Amino acid sequence: MRSHYCGQIDESLVGQNVTLCGWVNRRRDLGGLIFLDVRDVKGIVQVVVDPDFEQLFSTANKLKHEFCIQLTGAVRARPDSQVNKTMATGAVEILASELTILNAAAPLPLNMDGHLNNSEEQRLKYRYLDLRRPEMAQRLKFRAKVTSQIRNYLDSHDFMDIETPILTKATPEGARDYLVPSRTHKGQFFALPQSPQLFKQLLMMAGMDRYYQIVKCFRDEDLRADRQPEFTQIDIETSFMSADEVMSVTEDMTRQLFKNLLDVDLGEFPRMTYHEAMTKYGSDKPDLRIPLEMVDVADLLQGVEFKVFSGPANDPKGRVAALKVPQGADKFSRKDIDELTKFVGIYGAKGLAWIKVNDVSKGVEGLQSPILKFLPEEVALAIIDRTAAETGDILFFGSDKYTVVSEAIGALRLKIGESLGLVADEWKPLWVVDFPMFEELEDGGLTPLHHPFTAPVGVTAQELKQQPEKTLSNAYDMVLNGVEVGGGSVRIHDQDMQQVVFEILGIGEEEAQEKFGFLLDALKFGAPPHAGLAFGLDRLVMLMTGASSIRDVMAFPKTTTAACPLTDAPGNANPQQLADLAIEIKLPAK
């Protein structure tokens, strides 16, 4: 139906007849002529319709935005004065000689130029129009390039693309499973996988050596933080490879991806321990583009009478930390600080203490802060010394439970970094390593920081049992500009070790057998040492395209209430279907 794509028309075709198919991106009537911008997947070209061609002109006169057309015409150079250098095809135009309307378009429910006028709901309802905007189309194109590059890399490194089931067994994090009633086994349910974790481990036990899959995963949870019920994972697993080797190959893959698609050289990724990341950045996914760091000061404050500081300073689970903003003293008004105080409140912080350093040479006299009256002079000075604060700096303080301070001041660091324009315009990847195996729950129980199949570092099963909370795991997260783009670990391949981990997590023998019997079984038959990693494809593409939400890099995302305004899913099931599945709807009482 066409000889060329719109975006391919250039000066080399001048004098030739071409046939195009596409959409009317814009129409202008000027000096008796009709000018059309015709758009297809590869670009836009200008078409001129001359009234001398009567029938043609009358057809062209019917054209409105987004009509789908086919046209033939001669390519000609534009007069110098009309060359449009911002357009790939801006040196030429097409003088139409034939025109067919393939499909008309009713008045559009979306504004196709400035999409900011369109609500998210409207954009999703008319997604097929929203995706016609070149910006959106480019993102999907870019996403396809990312997966293609990654596949080529992994294929050429002997990784095998293997599909794992979508209809599978419920997982430990069952509360977030999507369930699927079975018609054949009435009263029983499949679950959609939150990740192919156990299947990829089984593939290693099957001797597949190097596995990958770009695969949908599912999690039925509240969607606040830009999450989606279904998301895509680049899932990788290897046998007989150490953590270092897995990190090396996936780092190399990421480096090549950025080089090939963005011409960005990421360099070698630094490694940082979990402890260092939490200490300096209050986060296990630090954004290293921001040059602000936290400094612990609890030891300086253990003796003060001011309970806000001395309480957490003396609590083994407390933390007191300062965040220094160099030359920030005159950048924060009282009102600004009040807002920052509200902001850290989101993370549970009960207040936000601060000290402005007006003149460091004057000792405490040169400091300004509502809290100075509660601090002995030598303590105030010790803090200035510890943080190496200088004239013009401001210090913010968090003092609370360890996690509250880390989260609140970590978030404050990002907020101030952004609002003061301190975020460097570069890519800052790193590996975070040496995570604790477990973290403590409110009730004193332990929960795995990654998942219960993560191997510990340097301990036997018996040693792990004795001090689980002190053991580090052999896990590693790849972090890029403050976003965790990938995470993985060496897995447990020893049956005893796996059983001890279940025990520590309070999973009894019977429960372990019911939920993971097949894994424990599989570990009996010569399971190899294995390790892997999973990337979040949506987030990676979001970062690489500069999109502000993962919804903008997915063709058909759901809303934040997990619905699809386009198809109106979820919808009602008919009674016969439900009867066949042996289920009934039982709405909760209002």
Add this chain to the structure above:
Amino acid sequence: MRSHYCGQIDESLVGQNVTLCGWVNRRRDLGGLIFLDVRDVKGIVQVVVDPDFEQLFSTANKLKHEFCIQLTGAVRARPDSQVNKTMATGAVEILASELTILNAAAPLPLNMDGHLNNSEEQRLKYRYLDLRRPEMAQRLKFRAKVTSQIRNYLDSHDFMDIETPILTKATPEGARDYLVPSRTHKGQFFALPQSPQLFKQLLMMAGMDRYYQIVKCFRDEDLRADRQPEFTQIDIETSFMSADEVMSVTEDMTRQLFKNLLDVDLGEFPRMTYHEAMTKYGSDKPDLRIPLEMVDVADLLQGVEFKVFSGPANDPKGRVAALKVPQGADKFSRKDIDELTKFVGIYGAKGLAWIKVNDVSKGVEGLQSPILKFLPEEVALAIIDRTAAETGDILFFGSDKYTVVSEAIGALRLKIGESLGLVADEWKPLWVVDFPMFEELEDGGLTPLHHPFTAPVGVTAQELKQQPEKTLSNAYDMVLNGVEVGGGSVRIHDQDMQQVVFEILGIGEEEAQEKFGFLLDALKFGAPPHAGLAFGLDRLVMLMTGASSIRDVMAFPKTTTAACPLTDAPGNANPQQLADLAIEIKLPAK
């Protein structure tokens, strides 16, 4: 952990030390030495353990089948007398100097040599052991190569890999949908897609031009005919391409796939109309490797008194057809024919008439058959003439409803072809085209032969409405050796036409709006002409690897009752989960 793979050890490495990881495939104790066949993903190599290395020997003495080990040793040439030419590494062996047991293996629940001793249930329960058999591993490897080749082909032909949702709206064939209760929208359900059909059409309306996806699809149906609840589709859609162009590009892709992976030249695919396929082969997916054809003879039998023939011969919905088996007269005993009669009974045929041609020169005297007494001589001779039967041939007859005869005699053709060894050892692809738009249901209603989005050929919406049962669709199926490997069509891109098709199918306006409102909407806004095709990946790989079931080309298939013996899915949901989803189990009364 290793310097080489087992399968890579060859004479070029003689004298070098290598470190390997893998599994004990076999152990023999011979002449005081221990011989190990060690296997990894790339092959098997022989390792010798000498009792001179005492500690090493004692470790090796513990090894049993499928222990996972790491070993180091020197590569040496085998003595000429011990070279094993059937083994890629058969010219060398490794003299072990270090040996570590990475994981022991308990006695195996599967026989790893001859898997025929293992039941399907056992094979699936211990899938991680079943997949260690090189035959199974090779199939998965081959499957990965197929998808990789196809992706490369489509990427290089400007097709964009775009993901469509798995949690979506129920489709017209709703009875076979897997439903997923929504937690956020209680009492409502998502459906898992039977295919991304509507989403790929929406992507064309979004201007994506050429789309592909290798994607899981789901169908909750009885699994008799080697089907699986989840299967994988190579899904393709294009804009502004004719049926011919889609066939051309997908045929070329298939040809390259066979050339690259099997070194088979498929040549140009012949095209056959649906009518010809049904007439000659009783099937819309004829296996052209079998040189038997059906011949219609109803017109010869309309006047006979024998009701078995004259009834269907005079019924516009009847069919009477003969299948000639050249030189088959002495190959079928009475008992054989009795069994064939039972066989066609499966397809609803009430009997199987036959005529043996003992001597064609003798006229009816030379024929042998229980039905001859019912046939006038000239009719019997006319049949011999029509079928060009010769001395030594046998004719089988079907006489019944059109579909019964086509299915029964079509199946008989395959069965006889196989049992007499008539199946040519070659690849026989073809396109079947010119399908009817609709087929008649028992109740006289119409149902689409493909799906309700298939475009008709050469009619307006009004013309279609007037004679739907006479209209052909613009659909095409790719058939290979009697298996439908792909199917597709030009789609309807005109709103009126789509509405007429819904009307013909008895889908009222309200129902159409509820189920497909978004599609009808989308057709309003400049939808382009579009066409596509979907391949069944599992079947294609099954054919290419010579596997006898699609289960053998999937890593973790379900059983024929849609269960997973490995993970024990589906399983019970806990009451809290069900309450969260606002559903209750309501088992049918026994």
